[in-house]
Amino acid sequence: MEDDIALEEDFEGKPPLSEEENRLRKIRFEQEFYPHLGSLLRFSKTLVKEEDIAKDLVQETFIKAFRFMHYFEEGTNAKAWLFKILKNEFYSFYRKKTKEATFSGYESLEEETGEEDGLISQHAQNLSTEIFGQLIGDEMTMAINALPADYRMTFLLADLEGFSYEELAAIFKVPIGTIRSRLHRARNILKKQLTAYARGMGFKTDEDHDGL
Amino acid sequence: MMDCKTLLQLIQLYLDGEANTEQTELLLKHVNGCQDCRCIYEFETAFRSFLAKKMNEIPVSDREISELQKKISEQIQINES
Known part of the structure; x- marks a missing residue:
């Protein structure tokens, strides 16, 4: 490096x-x-x-x-x-x-957009907390491993190790806004994947009830 | 009264421990008065607790820590000599 x-x-x-x-x-x-x-x-x-x-x-x-x-x-x-x-x-x-030359391919995902929080909101409303309780660690590990590398590292350092935005920005040498964006997107991806898994296993989400 | 979209951003800040006193007060006030946002807030809190709980289940024993420390110290010693 x-x-x-x-x-x-x-x-x-x-x-x-x-x-x-x-x-x-x-x-x-x-x-x-x-x-x-x-x-x-x-x-x-x-x-x-x-x-x-x-x-x-x-x-x-x-x-x-x-x-x-x-x-x-x-x-x-x-x-x-x-x-x-x-x-x-x-x-x-x-x-x-x-054998990837860089991780820059993911950077394009990091543009701040107004849609981000809207998506989080949508998923939050469509999920039931109990559903996640039914999932075991393997599904979550798989979902975390499927995240782009930058998102995965940022997410784990924040949620597992409790680093602040400022510390994370220093670790990754990126602006704080990028850290915030990565965290939002990483959690959003995890919610989507875990929800898809839960539905695949036959759990009903609010989405099913609403017919959406 | 704060709009719901702003609150969604504040929830993330708050749960990341990055919200200031004023933002925290705004958030809690809004959550108390808006049922939809309260549901989201409760879900986000539960989702984070779930992730933290699952991630902390990854086993790391004292024995493997001390074995790894020993190995590192030995390697440092070799590199120096």
Whole structure:
């Protein structure tokens, strides 16, 4: 990823750390970064279904975090920084897997439109909460996995990890409006897919009752 | 009185923890007086709870965390030597 390339270039010009500096770096790394290992692993497992790959992505994330730790500003959000690296690791992995050159194809979906909230409204009115209670995790996992990669990552970081719009905008290097738009669209897609699944399983929605 | 379309945007902001005090007050006032919007608000809240609950069911044990930490530390050690 571009971030990594930039970091690599900067790193090459730096003198090596002294033994004492290295010792302190390790202590800081253990205290500030390892406590987030569980969160990153859970997130990674949600992103990729193969456990070994999920763990490899987290491992690479921490190794890079250690390597480039002198770029991390003390007192800033270590968790957000780690997730930013993990996001890049995931993109690299995903790109290799799908052989897609970029994710820019999804950007066209991100234009703010007035229709967005109208669609959410429509679906919200047509759904019954109880229906979702009948669905098991597999359906939801499949629905999440079917989201475009950018939407999936943004949605999971917001809903699973509770990052704010501002933090997400920094992680993805996009405006806050894009984050808001991605979240709305991701949830809207999930609602549509889960509703379609529920109807396929024979559950009735308000839509059926209304004859729409 | 706020219109229903504006409220829909506010619901998302509010549930994302991004609404300010004024927006929160407007939202709650509207929801209390508009049955349609109250239904949507309740649905959105339930939908998010459902998603959060399901996502947190993904198993991550203390053992695998400590094993992974050990593996990372070993790899860092190898990279340094």
